[in-house]
Amino acid sequence: MNRLTLPLIVVLLIWDTVRGQNVLENMMWPSYSGINAQLGMAKVTEEPCSTGDLKFGYQWKYGQDFKVALNKCCDNYRQNGDKCVAECENCLNGFCSTPNECICNKGFLKNPENDQCESNPLEQCRISCENGRCDENARCHCERGFVMGDDGRCRDEVIFCLKIMRKGKVCFTRGKKASDEVYV
Template sequence: MSLRSASALTALVLATISCAATQDQNTEQLFGDIYYEIGSFSFRHTDPSVSGNKCQREVPARFFKTAPDAPIRGNGSTIHWQRIEVCCEGYVRSRYDSDQCVPDCSAVSPNNCRNGFCHAPNQCECFAEFVRNERGECVQTCPIACEHGRCYLNGTCLCDPGYSLDLETRKFCRAQCPHGCGTHQDCIAPGQCACAEGYKMTQDLGCQPVCIPDCGHGKCVGPNKCECFQGYIKRPMRNVCEAECYISCENGFCESRSNCQCRNGYKYDADTTSCLPDCGDNCQDGICVGSGVCKCFEGYEYRESNCEAICNRDCGYYGQCLEPGACGCKLTKQLCRTGLCDRNGRCVCPIGMTHFVDRCVKAMQLNELLNSNQQREYFNRQLRREFETLIGDRFHFMQQAK
């Protein structure tokens, strides 16, 4: 694989894996060559001062497979893991240069410090004549404007009905709730309360903290803050309570020393001892790289609910593209390269040619097709495929009947 194609593949994996990560954290997305921060796989280097805000992270090497029979040979701690370069914690890909990692202020500013400068992780400084409001956004202040109010020539701000000046800055107007708001609630409009960020409304207990992912064997006591039950611990770089464990168990939590409980949308993988994304039956001829996200192998593209092979010619009314660049018959699934299928699912060759294993050839070409061990091995594989396709089901049925 060339360096350029490897880089493109890394970008694609960064884009799709962590579909799961978009649920776990507020990460910047860039469209075109898309980058996401990967959510929960292992960090191997976390010193941004040494690496220019970039870190090495291990992800399952199978995410980089390009063909069904391609071997898995990662360059990580084992062959089942691949080291890739990502932005360190507290940094995201630059909107303008996807090769650069810049500080992330999304945790303290909903629009990631727009109208200001994020000079370090979660340190947002507003531009002149802008001020941070109660939501952490940089909003215009007098003499330009006054949020929920009007500016006078002397630079003072008069608030609209139902609002009053912020007591600390006196540069923007806050909504007023005369009767007050409940625990973990904010006043978001005159007389209207809602759960504060990091909390959600429950039917019985009011606004309760939210932890993503779930705390496992613990209790969520604050936004993304877990308190473990007795006998359970948190491992470094993980905010989940679990039993003492010697397996990776990424995207899940350890119920015992050797048992990994996976989160919804993930399935346990013995090679990585972790929970990998599960697409069910909707990712044949591809690799599931995120919960419900399928990356098709080379020569395939995702259509409707699965990966389908791509052919560079019309396979005819009774044919379909069965493998990349290889037409076959809909009815029998027999390969029919350079020929066309009839209504009975048989490969019909042009005049002067005969069907040989998976293609139409001239008789004089047969010796040329079998003049090397590599070619003979190829046709042996194709013969086995043809056997399974044409009569394999009947053979298995007879074996089961016995």
């Protein structure tokens, strides 16, 4: 193996290990047998960047230490603490999974015409219609034994109430006590 082959192998192994975009530029290469590993074998003109964790540390390969510094986020990513997170334009009601790829939150659908996450009334109904079912017009209909409350939610249907002397009443629903209403 000649004097240039081993440094080239080390450079390629580190390139493969770090897997950052254009990572070689910001590495310090120690000399190996008097030959600097930065011999133009991997010409990289862009500063390295990260699409995940920002790193400051060392890689160790075949008896050599290499400083790895990924201290900036790649294009279309922004720094959030010690991580780089994808950016999307107008990703309201969703989260950015990769650059310009907005995933809609539950209850929202992506409009194919403008790529915006818009409210899905039927899904919104399903989320809030506990103890009921939603019709095709996104209206909640309460199941048997439940009635629509003033807040738009299905509540236990009161079956009967007992007046307790002059203190108020106790109401029951389907075999269980629903509430105490005390009047003074």
